Ligand SMILES: [Fe+2]
């Protein structure tokens with residue numbers, strides 16, 4: 210049986226992942242509004258992935274005989290000034306999620322919850338990828354910022370993102 214402490218922590222993390230999904234969906238809406246369908250596509254895929262992350266925690270808690278407690282999802286930001294601002298926020302958000310995954314891992318070690326440590330190892334690897342993806346795009350936008358036309362090229366490239 211899973212400890213109450215780990216159960217509560219997993220329920221919190223489910224909420225964080227679903228909030229991430231909501232945030233990226235809001236960013237997708239922003240890019241639709243700006244007529245940048247490639248950027249929007251990238252965000253839709255990202256939003257789907259975050260829901261899957263939430264489900265990984267959800268399924269683990271169910272498997273362990275724990276109780277799911279879904280909490281309200283906060284409303285995400287809806288407006289940004291520039292595409293660079295959006296992706297800088299993605300980068301910051303992912304860094305914060307990484308910190309929460311590390312905190313969960315420390316808790317799992319402290320509670321001697323070995324199966325949960327295995328689940329978290331997948332997330333630790335995933336966060337390296339997530340942070341790199343965001344950093345790469347921030348860097349690309351910074352490179353093209355002076356020339357507006359290159360935005361359309363990046364939009365085309367991001368639009369090719371498929372399910373990983
Ligand atoms: Fe996530």
Ligand SMILES: [Fe+2]
Pocket residue numbers: 229259303306339
């Ligand atoms: Fe993420």
